[in-house]
Amino acid sequence: xxxxxxxxxxxxxxxxxxxxxxxxxxxxxxxxxxxxxxxxxxxxxxxxxxxxxxxxxxxxxxxxxxxxxxxxxxxxxxxxxxxxxxxxxxxxxxxxxxxxxxxxxxxxxxxxxxxxxxxxxxxxxxxxxxxxxxxxxxxxxxxxxxxxxxxxxxxxxxxxxxxxxxxxxxxxxxxxxxxxxxxxxxxxxxxxxxxxxxxxxxxxxxxxxxxxxxxxxxxxxxxxxxxxxxxxxxxxxxxxxxxxxxxxxxxxxxxxxxxxxxxxxxxxxxxxxxxxxxxxxxxxxxxxxxxxxxxxxxxxxxxxxxxxxxxxxxxxxxxxxxxxxxxxxxxxxxxxxxxxxxxxxxxxxxxxxxxxxxxxxxxxxxxxxxxxxxxxxxxxxxxxxxxxxxxxxxxxxxx
Numbered sequence: 001x002x003x004x005x006x007x008x009x010x011x012x013x014x015x016x017x018x019x020x021x022x023x024x025x026x027x028x029x030x031x032x033x034x035x036x037x038x039x040x041x042x043x044x045x046x047x048x049x050x051x052x053x054x055x056x057x058x059x060x061x062x063x064x065x066x067x068x069x070x071x072x073x074x075x076x077x078x079x080x081x082x083x084x085x086x087x088x089x090x091x092x093x094x095x096x097x098x099x100x101x102x103x104x105x106x107x108x109x110x111x112x113x114x115x116x117x118x119x120x121x122x123x124x125x126x127x128x129x130x131x132x133x134x135x136x137x138x139x140x141x142x143x144x145x146x147x148x149x150x151x152x153x154x155x156x157x158x159x160x161x162x163x164x165x166x167x168x169x170x171x172x173x174x175x176x177x178x179x180x181x182x183x184x185x186x187x188x189x190x191x192x193x194x195x196x197x198x199x200x201x202x203x204x205x206x207x208x209x210x211x212x213x214x215x216x217x218x219x220x221x222x223x224x225x226x227x228x229x230x231x232x233x234x235x236x237x238x239x240x241x242x243x244x245x246x247x248x249x250x251x252x253x254x255x256x257x258x259x260x261x262x263x264x265x266x267x268x269x270x271x272x273x274x275x276x277x278x279x280x281x282x283x284x285x286x287x288x289x290x291x292x293x294x295x296x297x298x299x300x301x302x303x304x305x306x307x308x309x310x311x312x313x314x315x316x317x318x319x320x321x322x323x324x325x326x327x328x329x330x331x332x333x334x335x336x337x338x339x340x341x342x343x344x345x346x347x348x349x350x351x352x353x354x355x356x357x358x359x360x361x362x363x364x365x366x367x368x369x370x371x372x373x374x375x376x377x378x379x380x381x382x383x384x385x386x387x388x389x390x391x392x393x394x395x396x397x398x399x
Contacts, residue, residue: 003196003199004166004169004195004196004198004199005191005192005195005196005199007169008162008165008166008169008195009052009053009056010053010057011060012057012060013030013033013057016050016053016054016057017154017158017161017162017165017191018049018050018152018154018155018158018191019049019050019054019151019152021152022054022149022151023054028149029054029149032147033057033058033061033062034061036061036062038058038061038062038064038098038125039125039145039146039147040119040124040125040126040127040128040145040146040147041055041058041125041126041127041128041146041147041148041149042104042127042128042129042130042134042138042142042143042146042147042148042149043055043127043128043129043130043149043151044130044131044132044133044134044148044149044150044151045131045150045151045152045153046131046151046152046153046189046190047131047190047192047193048154048187048189048190048191048192048193048194049151049152049153049154049189049190049191050151050154050191051102051129051151052068052100052102052129054151055068055098055100055127055129056100058098058125058127059098059100062096062098062125063095063096064095064096064097064098064125065086065089065095065096065097065098066097066098066100067082067085067086067097067098067099067100068100068102069082069099069100069101069102070101070102070103071101071102071103071104071105071106071107071111072102072103072106075111076110076111076114079111079114079115080114082097082099082124083118083123083124085097086099086118086123086124087123090122090123096124096125097123097124097125098124098125098127099115099124099125099126099127100127100129101115101126101127101128101129102129103129103130103131104128104129104130104137104138105130105131105132105134105137105138109139112138112139112142113139113141113142115142116141116142116145119142119145119146120145126142126146128142128146134148152189153188153189153190154189154190154191155189156184156185159184159187159189159191159194160180160184162191162194162195163180163183163184163187163194163195163198164180166194166195166198166199167180167198169198170198170202172206173202173206173207173208174206174207174208175208176207176208176209176210176213178209178210178213179201179208179209179210179212179213180213182210182213182214182217183197183198183201183213183216183217185260185261186217186261187217188261188302193217197213197216197217198216200216201213201215201216201217204216231262234253234256234257234260234262235253235257235267235270237249237253238250238253238254238257238267238270238313239270239274241253241317242271242274242278242313242316242317243274243278243321245317245318245321246317247313247314247317247318250313250314250316250317251310251313251314254267254309254310254313258302258306258309264297264301264302264305264306264309265294265297265298267309268290268293268294268297268309268312269294271290271293271294271309271312271313271316272287272290272291272293272294274290274316275287275289275290275291275316276325276326277323277326278316278321278322278323278326279316279319279320279321279322280322280323280324280325280326281322281324281325281397282319282320282321282322282324283319283320283322286315286316286319289312289315289316290312290316293308293309293311293312296308297309322397322399323399324395324396324397324398324399325395327394327396327399328394328395328396329394331394332394335389335392339388339389340388341386342386342387342388342389343386343387344386345383345384345385345386345387346359346360346361346362346363347360347362347363347364347365347382348362348365348384349361349362350362351363365382366380366382369382
């Protein structure tokens with residue numbers, strides 16, 4: 001029996017869900033296919049985003065033989081056989097061959113080099129699929145002879161269309177809304193995972209409940225709406241746990257968010273804010289750590305980013321706390337809103353020309369008071385705040 005994922009595979013570009021930046025109207029891959037002038041391609045994107053589907057459509061549009069090859073299980077000997085067959089088809093039947101190499105990054109340099117002469121002489125149209133950055137994992141000569149396209153994980157809205165298309169394949173079955181939502185959310189933008197879950201759940205019975213959906217996708221449902229109360233309640237509990245210096249509760253709420261598919265960059269950004277707002281100058285390295293965490297999450301992605309988030313969250317939870325700089329900022333902003341703004345003292349103004357010096361801009365200003373105090377032992381009394389705020393204390397170190 002043909003798997004459901006294969007049955008639902010789009011037969012033309014208009015049926016493709018997602019990747020509209022490539023296959024939408026007047027977009028690059030659509031224009032390339034419609035022109036018939038196909039070059040070798042590298043498709044870079046996460047699992048289940050449509051790399052195999054697009055490769056098959058390339059073969060369909062140019063009426064070429066489609067051969068799928070896995071870099072995990074195949075080797076150079078198998079490649080030679082494929083190339084030989086492709087040359088024969090081209091010579092005898094004037095038929096092109098699209099060689100689709102899944103996980104091409106698994107091939108080493110010499111294995112990838114085996115494709116080069118055949119790509120160059122047009123014996124094959126090579127389409128390599130990779131979840132890794134091709135700039136690091138695919139040989140430069142091969143990249144230079146190919147067009148690299150980036151594919152993105154499918155959005156929840158796109159996943160909903162795919163799951164409903166899969167569900168509609170089972171006439172007479174009753175699906176609970178929560179079961180469908182759970183499969184969409186738990187698939188993390190992977191269409192193949194979602195379709196396989198629908199197929200498996202349907203084998204359990206004709207009424208698909210949330211419990212059956214959980215069994216099909218082997219993931220417990222966590223009630224967490226990214227735009228609703230659960231989202232705000234959980235991030236609030238996470239921040240309050242860090243603020244309360246409780247690393248155990250911090251990790252618990254972090255794990256809830258990660259399990260529910262929260263955007264890791266969102267979590268990292270909140271920790272950067274926390275490092276400044278709640279830790280501040282009591283432990284200035286906290287901001288450095290949190291910023292490095294956000295950059296690392298951008299580079300690494302999930303699931304490994306969970307480790308980085310956990311390390312940073314527990315560091316922030318156990319760090320010394322101070323709201324002195326935050327309170328100083330908020331109080332100063334409040335005064336600007338509520339108080340009349342007196343002029344900036346003349347001695348603090350920039351005397352950039354003769355006219356300004358004539359009006360005593362910068363007059364009497366001691367540029368390095370700490371140096372005078374160090375060299376001469378004289379305490380420099382110099383006012384920096386406007387006249388109406390003279391003596392105001394915003395920054396209180398004991399806060």
